[in-house]
Structure formats: structure tokens, C-alpha cells
Amino acid sequence: MKLVHPLMKYVRPGAISTATCAGCGDGIMAQAVLRAIDELELNIDDFVFVSGIGCAGWIPSPFFNADTLHTTHGRPIAFASGVKLARPDRKVVVISGDGDLAAIGGNHLIHAARRNIGMTVICANNGIYGMTGGQVAPTTPLGLKTTTTPYGNVERAFDLCALVEAAGASYVARWTTYHARGLTRSVKKALTKRGFSFIEVLSQCPVQYGRRTGVGNAVAMMKGYKENSLSVKKAASLNEEELKNKIIVGELVDKDSPELTEEIEKVRRIHE
Amino acid sequence: MIEIDEDLCKGCEICVAFCAKDVLEMSDKFNKKGVHPPLVVREEDCNLCGNCMLYCPDLAIVVAEEEESG
Amino acid sequence: MGKEILTGVYFMQGDIACAEGALAAGCKFFGGYPITPASEIAERMAERLPQVGGVYIQMEDELASIAAVVGSSWTGAKSMTATSGPGISLMQENIGYAVATETPCVLINVQRGGPSTGIPSIHLQGDIIQARRGSHGEYKIIALAPASAQEMFDFTIDAFNLAEKYRTAVFVLADAFVGHTREEVIIPEPEEIYRVQRKLPEAGSSEGKIRGFLDEDIAPMPIFGHGFKTHVTGSCHNDFGQRNVIDAEALDYYIKRLNNKISKRAHEIISVSQDMDGKEVALISYGSCYRAAREALNILEDEGMRQVGSFRLITVWPFPRVQIQELARKVKSIIVLENNLGQITPYVEAAAGGQAEVIFLPPRVLGTLHDPHAIVDKVKEVIP
Ligand SMILES: Cc1ncc(C[n+]2csc(CCOP(=O)(O)OP(=O)(O)O)c2C)c(N)n1
Ligand code: SF4
Ligand code: SF4
Ligand code: SF4
Ligand SMILES: [Mg+2]
Numbered sequence: 001m002k003l004v005h006p007l008m009k010y011v012r013p014g015a016i017s018t019a020t021c022a023g024c025g026d027g028i029m030a031q032a033v034l035r036a037i038d039e040l041e042l043n044i045d046d047f048v049f050v051s052g053i054g055c056a057g058w059i060p061s062p063f064f065n066a067d068t069l070h071t072t073h074g075r076p077i078a079f080a081s082g083v084k085l086a087r088p089d090r091k092v093v094v095i096s097g098d099g100d101l102a103a104i105g106g107n108h109l110i111h112a113a114r115r116n117i118g119m120t121v122i123c124a125n126n127g128i129y130g131m132t133g134g135q136v137a138p139t140t141p142l143g144l145k146t147t148t149t150p151y152g153n154v155e156r157a158f159d160l161c162a163l164v165e166a167a168g169a170s171y172v173a174r175w176t177t178y179h180a181r182g183l184t185r186s187v188k189k190a191l192t193k194r195g196f197s198f199i200e201v202l203s204q205c206p207v208q209y210g211r212r213t214g215v216g217n218a219v220a221m222m223k224g225y226k227e228n229s230l231s232v233k234k235a236a237s238l239n240e241e242e243l244k245n246k247i248i249v250g251e252l253v254d255k256d257s258p259e260l261t262e263e264i265e266k267v268r269r270i271h272e
Numbered sequence: 273m274i275e276i277d278e279d280l281c282k283g284c285e286i287c288v289a290f291c292a293k294d295v296l297e298m299s300d301k302f303n304k305k306g307v308h309p310p311l312v313v314r315e316e317d318c319n320l321c322g323n324c325m326l327y328c329p330d331l332a333i334v335v336a337e338e339e340e341s342g
Numbered sequence: 343m344g345k346e347i348l349t350g351v352y353f354m355q356g357d358i359a360c361a362e363g364a365l366a367a368g369c370k371f372f373g374g375y376p377i378t379p380a381s382e383i384a385e386r387m388a389e390r391l392p393q394v395g396g397v398y399i400q401m402e403d404e405l406a407s408i409a410a411v412v413g414s415s416w417t418g419a420k421s422m423t424a425t426s427g428p429g430i431s432l433m434q435e436n437i438g439y440a441v442a443t444e445t446p447c448v449l450i451n452v453q454r455g456g457p458s459t460g461i462p463s464i465h466l467q468g469d470i471i472q473a474r475r476g477s478h479g480e481y482k483i484i485a486l487a488p489a490s491a492q493e494m495f496d497f498t499i500d501a502f503n504l505a506e507k508y509r510t511a512v513f514v515l516a517d518a519f520v521g522h523t524r525e526e527v528i529i530p531e532p533e534e535i536y537r538v539q540r541k542l543p544e545a546g547s548s549e550g551k552i553r554g555f556l557d558e559d560i561a562p563m564p565i566f567g568h569g570f571k572t573h574v575t576g577s578c579h580n581d582f583g584q585r586n587v588i589d590a591e592a593l594d595y596y597i598k599r600l601n602n603k604i605s606k607r608a609h610e611i612i613s614v615s616q617d618m619d620g621k622e623v624a625l626i627s628y629g630s631c632y633r634a635a636r637e638a639l640n641i642l643e644d645e646g647m648r649q650v651g652s653f654r655l656i657t658v659w660p661f662p663r664v665q666i667q668e669l670a671r672k673v674k675s676i677i678v679l680e681n682n683l684g685q686i687t688p689y690v691e692a693a694a695g696g697q698a699e700v701i702f703l704p705p706r707v708l709g710t711l712h713d714p715h716a717i718v719d720k721v722k723e724v725i726p
Contacts, residue, residue, distance in 0.1 A: 003275040003334040011331070012573070013550060014584070016280070018330055022307065023284030027329020045569045050413070062573045062585060065549075067566040069416060070575035070585070071409065072439050078406035082413025082421070085397045086371050087567055090417070108409075111402040180326045206284075219289040222327075264397060271344055271393045 007034040010044050012065040019058055023218025025177035025203030026124055030059045032180050032201075033095065033122065036187035047091045050080040052105060054131045055205070056097035056124035074104030077112045077121060084119050088261035091191060092119040098139040099129045102158055106138075109160075109198075113167035116195040117260040122187070123160060123198070126205035134208035141245075144213055160200045165253050170195030172253035176202040176225035179249055186251065195259045202247060273338055274312050274324070280332035283307030287324035287333055293317040296324060344393025347532045354527040356491040356520045357424075360450055361386035362527075363498030364422055366535050369448070370396035371421040373410035375403055375429060378462035379518040380452040383424035404429035408436040408449070415445045416574065418542075418565040420502055424450035427469045428459065430476065437511055438477030439576040442600065444555060444563070446505035446540055448498065450514045452521040455709050464709040465518035467629055470685040473513045474659050480597050482604035484611055485513035485659040487629035491525040497656075503538040504611065508604060509560055515658060517681070519630040519711065543570060553581040556599035558606055604660060613656035614665050621651035623724055624669055624676045624698075625717065626690060628655040631679040634705075634712035641718050650721050658686065663693045670694035675724040677701045679712055699724070 008016070011034075020026050037044055045067075049060035053073035061070035071079045076094045084092045094101075101109050101123045112119065128146060129135040135148040139160070143152045161172050171193045175183040183201060190197035204210060204221035215221060225247065232250035235243060274295070281303055288296045288310050295318045299311040309332070312318075318335075325335045347366045354362070361383045364372075372387040374380075384400070391398040397414070401407040407423045415421040425433070430451050440447050455461035456468045469476075473485045484504050488497040497514055505512040541562040543552045549571045554564035561581070564570035573583040578596045586592035604611065618624055627635040632654050642650050653669055653676075655662060670676065676698050678687045687702040694700050703720050705712040 003273070003336055005277075005325075005331045005334045007331060012571070016331075020329065022282035022329075023286055024329055027331075028327055031326070031329075031331060045571070048416075048566050061575060065571050067416075067571060068573050069413065069566075070573070070577065071412075072435050072576060075405060075409045075436065078401065078409035079413035081399070081401070081406070082371070082373060082410030082415075083417055083566065084413075085373075085399055085410065086414035086419040086421070087417040090567060107402050108406055111406070177327075218284045218286055218329075222286065222290070264392075268392045268395060 007031060007038060010034045010037065010065055012062050015062040018063060020055060021207045023204065023206045024055065025126065025205070026056055026059050028177040028180055029095070029122065029124055029183070029201050029203055030063055032183045033093070033187055034064070035184050036191060039184070040188055040191060042091070042191065047093060048080070048083050050076045050083065050092065050094045052076040052096040052100035054097035054100045054129070056095065057100065059095045059124065074100055075108065076100065077105060077108040080119055081112060081117055084117055084261060085264070088118065088265070094119060094121040096123065097130065098123055098125040098127065098160070099137045102160055103138045109164065110167040113164045113169040113196050113198065115260045116168055116170055116257055118195055120190040120197045120199070123200045124203040125160065125200050126203050126209055128205055128209045130205045130208045134212045147212070161198070161252050164198040168257070169198050169253060170255055170257055171197035173251045174200045174247070175249050176229060176247060177204060178222045178225040179229070182249065189254070195257060273336060274315065274318060275334045276309060276312065277332045278303045278309040279305070280330045281305070281307065281309035282330055283309065284329065286327045286329070290323050290327050292321070292323070293319055344390065346394045347529060347535060349529050349531050352527045352529065353524060354491055355382060355522060355524050356494040356516065357382035357452065357522065358386050359491045359495040359527045360424070360498045360514070360516065361390065362529060363495035364448065364502065365390055365394060366495070366529065367499040367502035368420045368537055369422050369502065370419040371411065371414040372396070372398045372423065373401050373407040373414070373421070374423045374425065375401055375407050377426045377429050379454055379521045380424045380426050380450060382521070383450060383452070404432040405436065408433040408440070411447050412436060412440050412443070412445045415447050416566050420446070420506070422448040422450065424452065426452050426454045426462070427456045427472070430469060430472065434477045438479055438481060440511040441477070441481045441483065442576045443574050444509040444561070445511070446509050447511050448501045448505050448514065449511060450498070450516060453515065453517040461709065463518055465630060465681065466709050467517060467631070467681040467685065470515065470658060470682065473515055480601065482601050483513060483659050484508065484510060484604065484657065485515050486656060487515045487658050488520055489629055489632040490520060491523055491527050494520060495527055495529065499535065503536065506538040506540045507560070508607070508611070509540060509563055510604065515629060517630050550582070555579060555583050556581045556596065558599060558602045560603060608660040611657060612660055612662045612665065614654060614662050615656060616651065616653040618651040618653055618669060618672065622649040622674045623721055624651055624653045624673050625679060626653045626655070626676055627679040628658050628686070631681055631712060634714055634717060635679055637714035638717035638721070641714055642721060647721070647725070649725060661686070661689050663689070666690055666693035667695065670697035673698050675699045675701060677703050677717070677720055677724070679703055679717065681705055681708065
């Protein structure tokens with residue numbers, strides 16, 4: 001008997017073989033998103049997937065067999081906002097890279113969170129600019145030598161979850177590709193959450209990060225995620241020194257606040 | 273049972289590394305992409321945990337319970 | 343529900359007329375960011391869109407505004423933004439995206455004095471070339487230039503119709519003068535307003551088989567939410583929207599198809615108005631300069647000089663090259679009136695090809711309307 005992968009039904013014919021490098025964490029993320037949709041028994045035709053430019057932008061585009069908008073570098077959340085505002089009944093999901101969402105597109109990220117617009121943003125954080133050849137990103141660890149920080153990175157890395165939480169998101173979680181099950185659970189939660197949900201996923205780039213910086217291959221990077229991560233609960237009892245260089249994984253925010261398109265609908269109803 | 277779509281495999285070895293039961297090994301043969309896909313060598317040890325499937329970035333592995341015959 | 347079309351006669355500001363034109367055209371989405379002298383359009387849309395079941399959103403900047411407009415257009419909503427030069431400068435990358443992905447949208451540029459922050463409330467026709475080529479790569483654009491508050495209403499409707507018909511981004515190149523002028527505006531009965539709706543694929547069109555892009559005859563738009571499973575990308579793509587970032591052949595096809603879509607239909611898109619029969623001298627103008635041209639012609643007529651006529655560009659882009667070629671064969675001189683340092687003048691010269699003398703005439707002070715008498719004086723230099 002030939003087994004068919006249960007998620008293949010969501011993959012665009014002709015795009016089955018992904019464009020990513022061997023071992024790239026983005027494939028694990030793609031699978032987690034599709035698995036969440038499958039387990040929730042949602043119809044993928046009710047979704048619009050929006051992505052920017054970068055390797056992570058190719059997670060849904062063209063891989064997911066659904067309406068997909070592959071946009072410009074940094075702007076997917078702004079495009080997605082237009083989609084959601086015009087069609088609030090759509091499930092709008094942005095999947096893109098750390099550079100895309102937090103450097104060039106950082107302003108759109110915080111404002112979407114502030115508005116609490118009903119969309120899910122999933123950030124593939126590989127700590128680097130993968131597509132353009134391993135340049136420093138705002139998420140690159142301090143001291144790391146990249147192609148544009150040959151003497152070591154002198155800038156601090158962004159804590160994306162803290163940023164989005166401060167801006168007002170309804171749901172925030174962080175996982176790594178090693179935590180694919182937790183990630184799937186969070187995607188399910190995010191997809192059914194009212195308001196703005198954000199999931200940061202540490203996703204290995206074995207080529208531009210792993211190989212160039214000597215951190216190792218995909219397996220070594222995922223083992224690193226396993227060894228260096230702590231649950232939110234565990235982290236709560238540790239001090240700053242003990243948390244240094246640790247990855248805190250799990251749900252960081254889960255709260256209820258008014259969602260933008262519902263508020264707009266209320267204003268409209270005054271005129272009916 | 274485990275099935276590997278060899279031609280989708282990119283040879284990253286994640287599945288082999290994260291199988292706690294040592295069921296998989298990289299093979300010597302080349303697939304269409306020119307890489308070595310893994311081989312199921314100790315299927316009897318497999319506990320169907322699904323890790324290999326969950327972690328394969330290229331949807332190349334399917335793990336499913338054997339359908340009861342009869 | 344409020345009315346989409348406020349039939350009646352009004353004394354109205356150009357910017358407000360523009361907003362009303364958009365609503366009359368069926369606009370349901372406005373994404374923008376405040377800027378003088380275009381803010382009144384946003385303010386009017388913020389008030390009016392919720393009344394007609396539409397959405398107004400003030401985005402965090404103009405990059406986001408145009409992105410939201412494109413996103414909304416992909417759901418099928420007629421969508422627009424309005425800004426001035428600094429905003430258009432920020433929008434450039436995504437204007438190219440709208441053209442490349444064949445997304446109908448309307449961009450109002452109420453031009454102001456530049457470069458840079460310049461003077462916000464003074465009108466200049468400084469962004470004419472920017473509209474044509476401001477985004478990178480090889481593409482075509484459509485741009486209309488209104489000269490009055492009434493035309494702010496009429497041309498905004500035309501812009502929506504062109505955007506829907508040709509599936510592309512269309513500019514309305516207004517300026518602070520026409521945006522802020524208060525004049526009589528007649529809003530017709532709803533049934534007198536011509537509205538174009540984009541073509542959609544037939545319902546139930548089988549997924550993956552829809553040629554939704556790169557058709558020189560304008561592909562139906564496989565908008566989101568209908569199970570078309572559309573793949574939209576600003577990367578090089580084929581008729582089905584499939585990305586190809588490897589082959590030069592694919593790029594060649596992509597560029598030529600997108601450009602031919604407009605250039606092969608330039609004759610249907612281009613609109614000029616002229617009264618050049620039997621004339622010797624042409625006053626070429628567009629936008630607010632047309633007002634000065636008309637006044638100068640009135641003075642000349644009063645003085646009995648009937649050899650001078652007006653040739654007005656209603657669409658600045660695509661450029662009416664053939665029409666100006668013909669004009670140059672018939673007249674002795676062409677005087678080009680622009681409120682800048684000569685942005686379309688080189689295009690006029692190229693089209694005239696030496697058949698007629700081409701003279702560029704800016705206002706004495708940039709950012710003001712031409713003194714009609716200065717135009718008359720220039721005409722008298724040409725025909726003593
Ligand atoms: C406006 C603009 N600037 C720069 C680029 C070049 N560029 C493409 S992808 C990219 C960075 C991608 O990094 P990230 O978003 O982290 O995605 P990754 O490739 O790492 O998944 C850059 C700078 C671009 N396409 N557009
Ligand atoms: S460069 Fe890095 S992020 Fe990009 S596909 Fe390759 S491994 Fe993945
Ligand atoms: S299902 Fe689990 S035990 Fe079986 S091969 Fe995969 S990883 Fe190993
Ligand atoms: S994880 Fe997938 S791609 Fe990687 S070696 Fe195993 S089967 Fe091949
Ligand atoms: Mg990155």
C-alpha cells in the first residue's frame with residue numbers, strides 16, 4: 001500500500017518539491033501550519049496567506065494550495081490588513097522572515113498589533129538574512145560574525161515577542177522547529193483567536209547561518225534549540241543571569257481585547 | 273508503517289537524528305536530487321511516535337498505523 | 343445606509359469632489375495617510391465610506407496605505423488612496439507591485455511644491471515624470487490630469503473605470519490648485535454614471551487552470567475568496583501566476599505582456615481635447631495649466647487672433663505621441679504650458695520631430711498659475 005502524506009492535499013500541484021535548502025526549518029514550519037489547519041478541520045479555501053520577500057516568504061508561496069499573496073519585502077502585514085479589512089470573513093495568515101517582519105517591516109508589525117486586527121502572523125526567525133546570503137538581521141545574536149558583521153555583531157537582538165506584546169497583541173507565543181508539536185498547538189490557538197496573534201518560530205537556516213558561522217548543520221542547530229530552550233513556566237523562576245542565551249518557549253500572551261474589523265463594523269451599523 | 277518518498281528527500285538527516293529508536297539510517301544510493309535518502313532499517317523497533325514525519329521539512333516521510341487486516 | 347451618489351449641484355472643493363467621484367464610481371476601500379493638500383479627500387472618505395458599507399483606514403504610512411489598497415483590491419473591492427508627492431515617493435515600490443500583479447487601484451496625487459517637503463499648499467506639476475517612471479523596472483502607467491473641481495469628480499470616476507478595465511494602477515494627477523479650489527460641481531443621477539467592473543473568471547473555473555495574468559486582452563481577475571486558489575506574486579510570473587525567477591525568457595515574456603496590455607490599447611486609453619482645425623499655433627496644456635490656456639485663448643479671440651487653438655492632454659500617460667505628431671504636421675508652433683521646468687516638453691519635442699517649433703512656457707513664478715497675458719505675449723512673438 002502506498003501511503004500518501006495527509007498534508008499533501010493542501011499542497012499546490014506543481015509546487016510539491018520545495019525551493020528551500022536541505023534541512024531548512026521553514027519546511028517544518030510549513031508542515032506545522034498545514035497540520036494545524038487539518039486538525040482544526042478548517043477549509044483552506046477560507047484562508048488568504050500573505051508573505052513578504054525572503055526564504056520564509058516562500059513557506060506559503062506557492063506551496064500552499066490556497067489564495068496566496070506574495071508581496072514586497074517588509075510589507076506583507078500591510079497588504080494583509082487590506083485583505084482583512086475588506087473581507088473580515090477571511091482567515092488571514094502572514095508567514096514571513098525576521099528581516100521582513102522586524103527590520104524593514106517592523107512598523108507594520110507593531111501597528112497591526114496595536115490595532116489588534118484579526119490576523120495571525122508567523123515569523124520564521126532564523127536570526128539572519130537567508131535569501132540574500134547571510135547578512136546580519138535585527139535578530140542576530142550579539143557578537144555573531146555574519147557576512148556584514150565580519151568583526152562580530154555589535155547590536156543587540158530584538159525580542160520580537162516582547163515587542164508585539166507591548167504593542168497590544170491578543171496572543172503571543174514562541175517556539176522553535178524542535179518544538180513542532182507545541183508550535184502546531186499554538187498555530188491552532190492563533191487561528192481561532194479573536195484579534196492579532198503572533199508566533200515567533202526559531203527556524204534553522206543551516207546554510208547561511210549554520211554553515212557560515214560554524215554553528216553546524218540542521219541537526220546540530222535543532223539540537224541547540226532543544227538544549228537552550230526553557231518553558232515559560234520554568235523561566236518564571238529563574239533570574240536574568242540564568243536566562244541569558246536561553247530561548248523561552250510557550251505561550252506568552254493570551255488575552256481578550258476588541259478586534260479592529262469588529263469595531264469598524266459597529267461604526268458601520270450606525271448608518272444602517 | 274513508515275514510507276519515505278525518496279525523490280522528495282533532500283538528505284538533511286533530521287529524521288535519522290531525531291528518531292529515538294534508531295529505525296532509520298542514511299542510505300548509499302542517490303535519489304533524483306542527487307542526495308542520499310534515508311532507509312528504514314529496523315522497522316520492528318518503530319513505536320510510531322511520528323517524530324520523523326513531523327520534522328521532515330519536505331513532507332517526504334509518512335508514518336501510519338498498520339491497518340488491521342480482515 | 344447613506345447614498346453613494348449625491349445627485350445635485352454643489353459648490354464644492356476639488357478634493358471633496360474627488361472623494362464623491364470615487365464613491366460614485368463604487369469605491370469601497372480607502373487606505374491613506376494625511377498630507378497637505380490631499381487630506382480633505384481622506385477626511386471625506388472617513389466620513390462617507392462607513393455610510394455606504396465601505397472601509398476607511400488610516401495606515402501607519404504611505405507604504406502601508408498602498409499595500410492595503412492592493413490587498414483590498416484582491417478581495418474584489420474598488421480601492422484607492424490619495425496623497426501628495428512625498429507620499430507617492432514612499433509608495434513607489436508597491437505601485438510597481440500593483441502594476442505587476444495587475445491590481446486595479448486608483449492613486450490620487452494632489453501635487454504640491456517640491457522637491458522634498460517643499461511647500462505643502464502651493465501647487466506644482468512636479469510629479470509628472472515620477473508618475474510615469476517612479477517605480478523601478480519597465481512598465482506603463484495611466485494618468486489623468488483634472489483642471490477643475492468638476493473634473494476632480496469626473497476624472498476620478500474615469501480613473502476607476504480605467505483601473506477596472508485594464509487591471510492596473512491609475513493616477514489622477516491633480517494639484518493643490520484644483521484640489522483646493524471651490525467651484526460648482528454637478529453630480530449626475532446614478533443611472534447617468536458609467537461604471538466599469540473588472541472581469542472575473544467564470545464561477546467554478548477549475549483551480550490551477552485559470553489564466554489570470556499577463557493577457558494582452560486583460561485576463562479575468564481571480565480575486566480571493568472564491569476558491570480560485572490564486573497565486574499572486576510581484577516576482578516574474580507566467581499566465582497562471584506561477585513564479586519564475588530563473589529564466590530571462592520568462593522575464594522577457596512577463597515584461598512585454600504587461601507593457602503591451604497598455605501600449606496596444608493606448609489609442610482607446612488616450613484622451614485629448616483640441617480645437618485645432620485650421621489653427622497655426624497650439625497651446626498644449628494639462629491639469630491646472632489648462633485654465634490659463636483657456637483664458638489666454640479668450641483674450642486672443644477678443645483681439646481677433648483666431649489662429650491659436652488649444653490642445654489639452656486629459657490623459658498625460660500614455661503620452662499622446664501620435665496625436666502630437668499629427669498636430670505638428672499641421673501647425674507652425676507649439677507652446678507647451680507646464681507648471682514645472684518642462685516635464686512633458688521633451689516628449690512633445692520628440693513627437694513633433696522638428697515638424698513644428700516647440701516652445702516651453704512655465705509661469706513666471708513656479709507654483710502659480712500662468713498669467714494669461716504672458717501666454718498672449720508669447721503667442722505674439724510666434725505670430726507677429
Ligand atoms: C526593498 C528591498 N530591499 C531589499 C531586498 C533584498 N532582500 C530580499 S530578501 C531580504 C532579507 C530576507 O531576510 P528575512 O526576511 O529574514 O528572510 P529569510 O530569507 O531569512 O527567510 C532582503 C534584504 C528586497 N527584495 N527589497
Ligand atoms: S538560505 Fe537558509 S533560510 Fe534560506 S532556504 Fe536555505 S536554509 Fe532556509
Ligand atoms: S515514527 Fe518515531 S520511532 Fe518510528 S521511525 Fe519515525 S521517529 Fe523513529
Ligand atoms: S528529514 Fe526528510 S528530507 Fe531530511 S533526510 Fe529525512 S526524509 Fe530526507
Ligand atoms: Mg531571516
